[in-house]
Amino acid sequence: MHQLLQRLCLCAGALCLAAPAFSQTDITEDGGVITSPHINWNSNENFPKLIDNYPGTKYQYESGAFTVVYEANFPSLVTQYAVTSAADNPDRDPMNWVLDGSNDGVNWTSLDQRFGQFFNARLERQLFTIATPGTYKQYRLIAFATREGRYIHLGEWELLSPVKTAIPASLTATLVPGQRVKIGWKDNATNETGYSVERSTDGRNYHIAALLPPNAKSYIDSNLATDQQYAYRVRAITTEGAGKASPAAIIRTEKGPSLDDITDFKEGRLTARYAYSGPEGLSKLTDNTPNSFLHMWNSPSWLLYYLPGGAVVTQYAFTVSNESAEYDPSDWTLEASNDSLNWTVLNTQHKQQFERGTRRVYAFANKSNYQYYRFQLANNSWGINLSELEILGKGEGSLSKDKPVTAGNFHAQGVSPYQVVLAWNDDANDETSYRLERSKDSIRWNTVDNLNPGTTLFYSRNLTPQTKYYYRLSAINRNGRSAYTYVSATTTPDESPLYWQEHWLEHRQLLKRVHNNKDVAFYFDNDVPANTTWMFTEFTAAWKYIKKTYGTFCDPKLYVVLHEDKYHGGHAAAVCDSNHDYRNVIDLGGEWSFRNDWNIGAPVHEIGHIVEGNSKDVRESPAFSIWGDSKWCEIFNYDVYKNIGWAEDAKAVYDQMQTHSDVFPRPGTYWFRDWFYPLYTRGDSSVTLNRYFELLADYFPQHNGVYTRRMNMGEFVHFWSGAAGYNLKAQADTAFGWNDEYEMQFKQARIDYPFTYPENCRPRPLPSKPWNQAHEYLTALWPNPASGTLYFNGPNDRTVYTVEAYALSGQRSLTARVSGKNAPIDVSALHTGLYLFAVSDQSGVLFTRKILITKPSGKGKYQG
Known part of the structure; x- marks a missing residue:
């Protein structure tokens, strides 16, 4: 640290200047690797967040200093770099830092030093120009010294290269037989030394699929997973580094043939390099239950499956857990043998990324029968979690003919007037479902639910207070049903x-x-x-x-x-x-x-x-990591205020939210103004909000009464599209921005959760019953035009009438329930314009009338 301080005091004269006119490429987007000895075990604040292109996320470390190294895919000339402050807590901002460059990771050259730096605002991007740049493959940032002393954090780090070369154009991706994809593009560059073809499975993390010579125009990519989305992009390489990447082309590979999972054969045996037992042990890897997983705390490691009769395997599938992505396997090799001594490599995968809970199938050519199949898993400092392993092919073996065993330790507790909590041990390991039944007399039984395999907890709800309930449980598989296990519990008094x-x-x-x-x-x-x-x-x-x-x-x-x-x-x-x-x-x-x-x-x-x-x-909020503490509650509060008659409170929320922005998913996001309020008003308001939760409960993965993971942005847009009744992708682009990552997530969500909706918003039909002049002396809405307050007289003083105002596009803008003579209706929430008012009772719409609404003097602009 003393030498570092000396370097800072020398301050080599690098200048903080405005960006030059030529286009800059951020080399942290070229698919290289960021590493650090300073790991934050909270993956939401670990060092990869420094280069995720979301300034609202951050890297934070508990020591007041950190070192990170970015190793680019190509040696690159970096002339500028940028750092962005985190979204919170200025006392944790770094005040001093050093930027170094290297080509071997051992010998480092000082490029820039800063000390006594301050950020003037949250999410402030500061740009620095390197006085004497060089071409390096590795760049190291050492940051330290904060006002707080204990923690240090940073939002984004960019390494900017002024590479001048044309971007490849007209990129296409087409399927080729044999699980292959052909990439084609227009060669616009004149100074390239080659081309880099980059591949991604999530639209955000790209890795090199191929390095090609100059003037290349196409490439066929192989060794791909089946029924899997891939995004491809291409960039020209020069002597100074990589140019900007082309826009991505997204394609889905074909489904593979249906094959047997030989890990289901009773003759097979699965072993591992280390002994893993217990609730996260080896047996969980082949129990056909995606909500359990094997945790391998030692890596590198291997998994070995032995089948005495052998099998011809041409596919395998990994299902990752819902735990943190840091535990996912990323690099592995599948080998086969008939003597466990001489091994043949069948398939190799490198730098794989998964969405939470994803099942991915890998196919390869093989015509030989093998008894041993071994997966060599590369080192992962976090350890490795894997939920399911399937080895797919045609083999010599048989399935068990045994019925599942009975669940153990079945017990129940009446925890409230309306709820009994039941729990048991998942002792079966081969069940396809659990059947839970309930009775009030232990004689007549009704099925409560057919539960997913691996379930060990159930909340029996909406019961009657102070009532004894009987329950029985059985496990089911292809061979039949286990014996029942019984339990009873009594709900508490309703006090x-x-x-x-x-x-x-x-x-x-x-x-x-x-x-x-x-x-x-x-x-x-x-x-x-x-x-x-x-x-x-x-x-x-x-x-x-x-x-x-x-x-x-x-x-x-x-x-x-x-x-x-x-x-x-x-x-x-x-x-x-x-x-x-x-x-x-x-x-x-x-x-x-x-x-x-x-x-x-x-x-x-x-x-x-x-x-x-x-x-x-269903417990938990899958969207909480997207909308945080407040965004859902803003539209929720507005809806509650509006529908129970707190008009001024609703107006205050609306007015405040027109200028209130957020930093996620990008700085300057207006959640209420650009997302929730439009879908609320174009849909059917509170019904839309409720329908979102209905769709979640019907479709989103859950286990033991809890949603198993957070949703991604594409899923978020899909579920709200289902709730609103039309495709919200264009609205999401306005509100949040749209990118390859969201596009791939959205496409996948529409496959995984197959509810549908129109591509465009269709205005709801307006009430069609015309105004009946014969009833005008009995029934009236006045004045017309109206400003602030509209008055209503009903034909029957004791009847409660519903009065609704519709914009002429069909969007309902106001609902009021009134009765009696000269009943006031507050219309101050409506903006100036012509509305169709519909008056109805329990029999339906009685009449409609068009009324011009004008803003009261002194009122601010407001849309209700």
């Missing part, structure tokens, strides 16, 4: 306790119930004034609307816990959470004597987390 002891997080207060009705129970700590009552009707109305829109969440009651001047902020818990006694809970701290934006907004926000975290009786 809200007068006193409730907190036992979660740092909360340890004794709470007293201060208000209770059929929908909401309120609990205060001793510091909340006893005369604080304004929220009783407010939160009750909100929860009633939420149950009507999204369901009861097993328990029809919401528990509202409020603290005064402690535990500032809030959190939520749902009926799946034992730490909150299996109740729907929102727990907040603050000052509660009056109603204000925060005191109404924060509790509804927390209810929004109950909705996203346990909707349709």
